[in-house]
Amino acid sequence: MDYNYLAELLYPNIKTLPEDMEARYPRRELPEGAKVTRFAPSPTGFVHFGGLFPSTVGERLAHQSGGVFYLRIEDTDAKREVEGAAEGLIKTLATYGINFDEGAILDENGNISDHGIYGPYKQSQRAEIYQTYAKQLVREGKAYPCFTTEEELDELAQVNKKEELKNTDWQAEAEAKRAEMLARLEFTIEEVEEHLKAGHPFVLRILALGDPEKKMKFTDLVKGNIDVPENDEDFVLLKSDGIPTYHFAHAVDDHLMGTTHVIRGEEWLPSLPKHIQLFAALGFKLPKYMHIAQIMKLDEQGNKKKLSKRDMGANMDDYTRMGYCPEAVCEYIMTLLNSNYEEWHMQNPDKPYTDFPFNIKKMSTSGCLFDFDKLNDVSKNVISRMDAKAVTDKVTEWALAFDPEFGKLLAADPAFAEKIFAIGRGGKKPRKDLATWADAKPYMGFFYDELFAFEDAIPDNFTKDDIKVTLDKFIATYDASDDMNVWFDKVKAIADELGFASDMKAYKADPSAFKGSVADISMFIRVAVTGKMNAPDLYTVMQILGKDRTIARINAMIATL
Numbered sequence: 001m002d003y004n005y006l007a008e009l010l011y012p013n014i015k016t017l018p019e020d021m022e023a024r025y026p027r028r029e030l031p032e033g034a035k036v037t038r039f040a041p042s043p044t045g046f047v048h049f050g051g052l053f054p055s056t057v058g059e060r061l062a063h064q065s066g067g068v069f070y071l072r073i074e075d076t077d078a079k080r081e082v083e084g085a086a087e088g089l090i091k092t093l094a095t096y097g098i099n100f101d102e103g104a105i106l107d108e109n110g111n112i113s114d115h116g117i118y119g120p121y122k123q124s125q126r127a128e129i130y131q132t133y134a135k136q137l138v139r140e141g142k143a144y145p146c147f148t149t150e151e152e153l154d155e156l157a158q159v160n161k162k163e164e165l166k167n168t169d170w171q172a173e174a175e176a177k178r179a180e181m182l183a184r185l186e187f188t189i190e191e192v193e194e195h196l197k198a199g200h201p202f203v204l205r206i207l208a209l210g211d212p213e214k215k216m217k218f219t220d221l222v223k224g225n226i227d228v229p230e231n232d233e234d235f236v237l238l239k240s241d242g243i244p245t246y247h248f249a250h251a252v253d254d255h256l257m258g259t260t261h262v263i264r265g266e267e268w269l270p271s272l273p274k275h276i277q278l279f280a281a282l283g284f285k286l287p288k289y290m291h292i293a294q295i296m297k298l299d300e301q302g303n304k305k306k307l308s309k310r311d312m313g314a315n316m317d318d319y320t321r322m323g324y325c326p327e328a329v330c331e332y333i334m335t336l337l338n339s340n341y342e343e344w345h346m347q348n349p350d351k352p353y354t355d356f357p358f359n360i361k362k363m364s365t366s367g368c369l370f371d372f373d374k375l376n377d378v379s380k381n382v383i384s385r386m387d388a389k390a391v392t393d394k395v396t397e398w399a400l401a402f403d404p405e406f407g408k409l410l411a412a413d414p415a416f417a418e419k420i421f422a423i424g425r426g427g428k429k430p431r432k433d434l435a436t437w438a439d440a441k442p443y444m445g446f447f448y449d450e451l452f453a454f455e456d457a458i459p460d461n462f463t464k465d466d467i468k469v470t471l472d473k474f475i476a477t478y479d480a481s482d483d484m485n486v487w488f489d490k491v492k493a494i495a496d497e498l499g500f501a502s503d504m505k506a507y508k509a510d511p512s513a514f515k516g517s518v519a520d521i522s523m524f525i526r527v528a529v530t531g532k533m534n535a536p537d538l539y540t541v542m543q544i545l546g547k548d549r550t551i552a553r554i555n556a557m558i559a560t561l
C-alpha cells in the first residue's frame with residue numbers, strides 16, 4: 001500500500017511536517033539537572049485533594065532544580081468538560097502555592113491566556129500539531145484509519161461478551177479479537193476513498209505489534225523497577241473529529257514542551273505499555289515517569305479505601321469552607337509526600353515548607369493515608385506560629401464569607417479581636433487552640449455579648465452559696481488595674497475565707513481537709529465571665545473585656561443562683 005497516498009487522503013489539509021513542529025518548539029535550554037514538569041488536568045470539575053498531590057510534587061521538583069513548571073489543560077473530551085472548571089482550577093491551585101511559570105494562566109479579566117512559547121497550552125487548540133504527527137505515522141505505516149463506528153464496536157464488544165460466556169478459553173477469545181483487528185487492517189485504498197467520499201467518519205489507530213507475554217524492564221521513579229508488558233492494543237490516536245486521545249496528546253505534548261518528568265496518578269500505570277510504544281513509534285525520547293500512589297482513607301470498619309470524589313476532604317473547596325488555611329494543607333501534603341518532612345520541620349520550625357529538600361526517594365510507593373486528625377495537628381501548629389494580626393485578618397475574612405454574623409462582629413472592632421487572638425501567642429510554647437478558622441467562634445466568641453451564653457454549668461458538688469459568696473467577694477475586691485499577682489492573691493484570699501485551699505500542695509496532701517481548692521474558686525469566676533469551664537487565661541480575659549462587662553457578667557450569674 002502507498003502509505004504516503006493514504007496519509008494525503010486522510011489528512012489533506014495538513015501541510016506541516018514533524019520537522020516544522022520541532023522547529024516551532026525548540027528544545028529548552030536549561031541548566032544541567034533542571035526538571036521540566038507539568039500539571040495536566042482535564043477541566044471536568046473541582047480540584048481534588050488527589051490532584052493537589054502530583055501538582056505539589058511537580059511544582060517542588062521543578063522549582064527546586066531551577067527548572068520549569070507549566071500548566072496544560074487537557075480538554076480533549078468536550079463531553080466531560082465543565083464550564084469554568086479550568087479557571088476555577090487555576091485559582092484554587094494558586095491558593096495552595098501552586099504557581100506556574102508557563103502555560104495556561106488567568107489574565108486580569110479572569111480569562112485563560114497562554115504564557116510561554118510552547119503553546120497553545122489547551123489541547124483543544126493543538127489539533128494541527130497532533131494531526132501533523134498522526135499523518136507522519138500513517139506515512140510510515142504505523143497508524144491506520146478505522147471506519148468501524150462506535151456503535152459497531154459496541155456491537156462487537158457485545159458479541160465478544162456473549163462468546164465469553166460460552167467460551168472460557170481467553171486465549172481463543174483474544175485471538176478472535178486480534179483477527180477482527182487484522183481484518184480491519186486489510187483495506188484497500190479504493191475502500192478508503194469510497195468511505196471518505198461517502199463522508200464516513202474514521203478514527204486513527206496505532207498498529208500494535210507488541211507481544212504482551214514479553215515484559216520490558218522499566219524504572220518508575222516512585223514505583224521502582226517494574227515489568228511492563230508490550231502493547232498489543234490498536235488503540236485510538238485521533239478520534240473521528242481529529243481530536244486526540246489522552247495517550248497520543250500526552251506523547252506529542254510532553255515531547256514538544258520538553259517535559260523531563262511526567263508526574264501523574266498511578267491509575268495511569270496500566271497505560272504505560274501504550275505510551276512506551278507511542279514514544280518509540282514517534283521517535284521521541286521517553287521522559288522519566290513518576291506514578292504517584294493514590295490517597296487512601298479509613299472507612300467506618302477501619303479498612304483502607306481510596307479517597308473518592310464524594311468523600312469529605314476530597315474537594316479543595318471543602319477546605320476553604322471548613323476554614324483550613326492553605327499553608328497548613330500544604331504542609332500536611334508535605335508530611336504525606338515525604339516521610340522525613342516532619343523530622344526536618346521539627347529541626348527547622350520557622351522555615352517555610354518550600355525550603356525543605358523534597359526527595360523523590362522518600363515518597364510512599366503504596367497509598368498515603370488521609371487523616372483529618374493529623375491535618376488538624378499540623379494546622380494547629382501552623383496557626384500557632386502566626387501573629388495576632390494575621391490570625392485576626394484571616395478569621396475575619398473567612399467568617400465574613402461563611403459565618404457573616406460572626407464576621408461582622410469581628411470586623412466592627414479589629415483591634416479588640418486582635419487583643420483576643422494575641423492571648424498566649426508569641427512565646428516559645430504558643431497556645432494551639434485553632435485548627436481551622438471555624439474553631440475561632442467556639443474558642444473566643446464569648447468575648448462578644450451577642451454570642452455569650454452560660455454554656456457550661458458548675459458541677460453540682462459545690463453549693464450555690466459558696467459560688468454566690470465567691471462571686472460577691474470577687475466583685476467587691478476587683479480592681480482592673482491590679483497586676484496579675486495582686487489579682488490572683490485576691491482570688492486566693494477568697495479561697496481561704498471559704499475553706500477552699502489556696503495552696504495546691506496543701507490541698508493535694510489532704511483534699512478532705514478542704515471544700516475544694518483555689519482552682520475551683522477560679523472556675524466559678526471563669527464560668528461566670530466566659531460561660532465555659534475552659535477558656536484562655538482569665539486575668540487576661542478580664543483585661544480585654546473591661547471592668548464593666550466583667551462585673552455585669554458576674555452579676556448575671558449571681559442572679560441565676
Ligand code: GLU
Pocket residue numbers: 039040041042074246250262263264265268
Ligand atoms: N489529563 C490527565 C488527568 O487529568 C493527566 C494525566 C497526566 O498528568 O499525564 O488525569
